[in-house]
Amino acid sequence: MSEQSETQSSSGNFHSSGPLLQIEQSIRSEIAAISPFVDKLMVFIKKCQCVPGNEIEVEISLREALANGVVHGNHEDPGKRVYVECRCVPNEEVSIVVRDEGAGFNSTELPDPTAAEQLQSMHGRGIYLMRTLMDEVHFERGGTAVHMRKNCAKTDHIGRRLL
Numbered sequence: 001m002s003e004q005s006e007t008q009s010s011s012g013n014f015h016s017s018g019p020l021l022q023i024e025q026s027i028r029s030e031i032a033a034i035s036p037f038v039d040k041l042m043v044f045i046k047k048c049q050c051v052p053g054n055e056i057e058v059e060i061s062l063r064e065a066l067a068n069g070v071v072h073g074n075h076e077d078p079g080k081r082v083y084v085e086c087r088c089v090p091n092e093e094v095s096i097v098v099r100d101e102g103a104g105f106n107s108t109e110l111p112d113p114t115a116a117e118q119l120q121s122m123h124g125r126g127i128y129l130m131r132t133l134m135d136e137v138h139f140e141r142g143g144t145a146v147h148m149r150k151n152c153a154k155t156d157h158i159g160r161r162l163l
Contacts, residue, residue, distance in 0.1 A: 021048050021088045026081040027066070029074035029100070034066045041086060050088035053153040057133035058094055064126035065098040065146050073100030073144060093135075095149040104142030 023044060027033040042059050045051070051058060062084075069082035080101040087095045110127060131137045136149040 019090060021050075021090070022086065024083070024085045026083045027070075028078050029070045029076055029080045029082055030078050031067070031070055031076065034063060034070065037084075038063050038066065041084070045086070045088060045094055048088035048094075049090045050092060050094040051150050051152050052091070054150055058096070058148075058150050061130045061133050061137075061148055061150075062096060062098070064129050065096070065148065068126050068146070069098050069100035069102070072105070073102030075102070091152050093149055093151045095147070097145055097147050099141065099145040102144055104144040107139040107143055 021044075023041070025037070025041075027037045038059060041062065042055060045058060046055055066082060066084070070076060074080040074082060082101075083097075083099045085097040085099075107127065127137075130146070130148060133150075134148045135151045136147070138147050139145065140147065
């Protein structure tokens, strides 16, 4: 993708409902590496047509997950990497795993950033955005890996989004 990212694998397989397109890459733990990486991964996601109409939700969530991995997980240590696995099923879903090399955290102990006493806080908003924008978000490996999934927007016969 760029000289700041390292391609580990890219493949096209078959999922029960059609082709599965997958890419695994990593970036150095530097804030400057996030935007170029996301921009290029979003081109892949858009070309795959896995969530047409929902790309902005995926992009915002991906940026937040990477920022958390770089800043909070790896403490911006350029010797550490943040790993991304992206799987696309065209016209069905995209799933993304972002994993850092940090110590992790307890995702159940985060305060609600919408609570009155937290409105001035700068922490917890990224995870809140991910949970709001994606259809599924959960943490594994002691909080060092976030799994996110977004389904394709279903529309009726005239193109209106169904709930």
